[in-house]
Amino acid sequence: MTQLRTVQVLGGGSAGSSAHVRSLASGLVARGVRVTVCAPAELDHAYDFRGAGAHFVPVPRLGGPATLAMLRNAFIGADVVHAHGLHASVRATLALAGGVRAPALVTTWHTRGHADGARGGLVRLLERRSVRAAAVVLGTSSELVDRARRRGARDARLAPVSVPASRAPVCLHDGKARAELGAVDRPLLMAVGALVPERGYGMLLDAARVWRDLDPQPLLVIAGEGRERAALQRRIEEEGLAVRLIGRRDDVAELLAAADVAVLTSRWESRSLLAQEALRLGVPLVATAVGGVPELVGDAAELVPWGDAEALAAAVRGLLEDVDRRMDLAAAGRVQARTWPTEDETIAHVLSVYDELVGR
Known part of the structure; x- marks a missing residue:
């Protein structure tokens, strides 16, 4: 043959x-x-x-x-x-x-x-x-x-x-990862993706400005590189936002597993790597309801309209203030991942x- x-x-x-x-x-x-x-x-x-x-x-x-x-x-x-x-x-x-x-x-x-x-x-x-x-x-x-x-x-x-799940062993809310990122005594939010306009990071910073009255104020960490880095960093500093740009990382799964909430703000996605990894790990996800995202995540994530920073901030705030809802989403995410x-x-x-x- x-x-x-x-x-x-x-x-x-x-x-x-x-x-x-x-x-x-x-x-x-x-x-x-x-x-x-x-x-x-x-x-x-x-x-x-x-x-x-x-x-x-x-x-x-x-x-x-x-x-x-x-x-x-x-x-x-x-x-x-x-x-x-x-x-x-x-x-x-x-x-x-x-x-x-x-x-x-x-x-x-x-x-x-x-x-x-x-x-x-x-x-x-x-x-x-x-x-x-x-x-x-x-x-x-x-x-x-x-x-x-x-x-x-x-x-x-x-x-x-x-897309293959990370082979590296991960531990939810890993203390070492949270300490490295500066989120030991505060909620940790995680976003991952290239720093380009299509990722919606401008909207994400708008939302970070809205939720900064929370006590303790959550830390938003964005892993990725791209042409918008300088502009995003400038805005973070000018507005005093609790946001860190950490560049490309090889340990994204480990960092994501340490987060309280994952955030996906893309203008369009098909089968988002971040969404897949978050649901597999049982990390609650807030995502824009665009492209193939609703089809991918089903009822296992909080979905918000693209471009609506207020809705995004409200969804994140709601999860941070509701431990039971986070636990429900974590369980639903693992169930949804098994259908892929x-x-x-x-x-x-x-x-x-x-x-x-x-x-x-």
């Missing part, structure tokens, strides 16, 4: 899509599939695709003829090319164009772009081109599946996607799609 050969393509590589590809690579290799991962070199350093048994081809973040040539070479002999995200999908589509024996193209949409005006029109154009070139488009939420169909996808399906697909189910589903396409 001929060995199935796949190429996984990442563009910018968000944390969710990169972790998903790492999990896929490991699971597919274990099932006898030959896997090549094409991605920026720094992603292999962070996610160790080679350690998963995959062949790795470093591809620059910036496109161009040389990048497309590298992808074309990597695609030679492949049965399936699987692109993750719009950036990767457009590159894969261009690299496959005109091929005599082109492999089947599968695209997974992990998130969606946010752009207005001319840039928004360009995003829609690229979405249309990439989904129409794909044999199958997998969406990580129902909303993304509907969006792909509106853009002209021939075959768009909801994909079970599991496992890594094995995710890998089996993707492999079934590959087999179907190769069989065609």
Whole structure:
């Protein structure tokens, strides 16, 4: 029997899509599939695709003829090319164009772009081109599946996607972590994600200004880096907010497990890593009711409208003042997490799609 050969393509590589590809690579290799991962070199350093048994081809973040040539070479002999995200999908589509024996193209949409005006029109154009070139488009939420169909996808399906839980042992309300963050005798709130406008940290700081009359005043810790760091830090200092920006961390699960409440304020999310980790750990979550978040968390989190700092502050305040509600959400979160697909189910589903396409 001929060995199935796949190429996984990442563009910018968000944390969710990169972790998903790492999990896929490991699971597919274990099932006898030959896997090549094409991605920026720094992603292999962070996610160790080679350690998963995959062949790795470093591809620059910036496109161009040389990048497309590298992808074309990597695609030679492949049965399936699987692109993750719009950036990767457009590159894969261009690299496959005109091929005599082109492999089947599968695209997974992990998130969606946010752009207005001319840039928004360009995003829609690229979405249309990439989904129409794909044999199958997998969406990580129902909303993304509907969006792909509106853009002209021939075959768009909801994909079970599991991002591996942290393997590190964690301890809820760990005293060492709280001491390091400066929250020994005060509530600890935790947010995680890149410091970019789409994460809604401006709204989060608005809420922090509202709840600072609490005694003791909670400490909000934000883990992540990005272009908004300087502006956020300046505002924190000018307004005297009890907020710490701690940059990128490798121990996010441990820090999150020490928190009293996790906060997710994104403008849009599909399967938020923070939401998944919080519910798995039994950390009460307050999140914006956007994208795939309600579908992901069910009744196991407090949901608030995007952009409503008052509602966000009220939800956080309510949880901090109600221990029973926090305990109920913690229990509900663990129950909800058990309804999500496992890594094995995710890998089996993707492999079934590959087999179907190769069989065609």
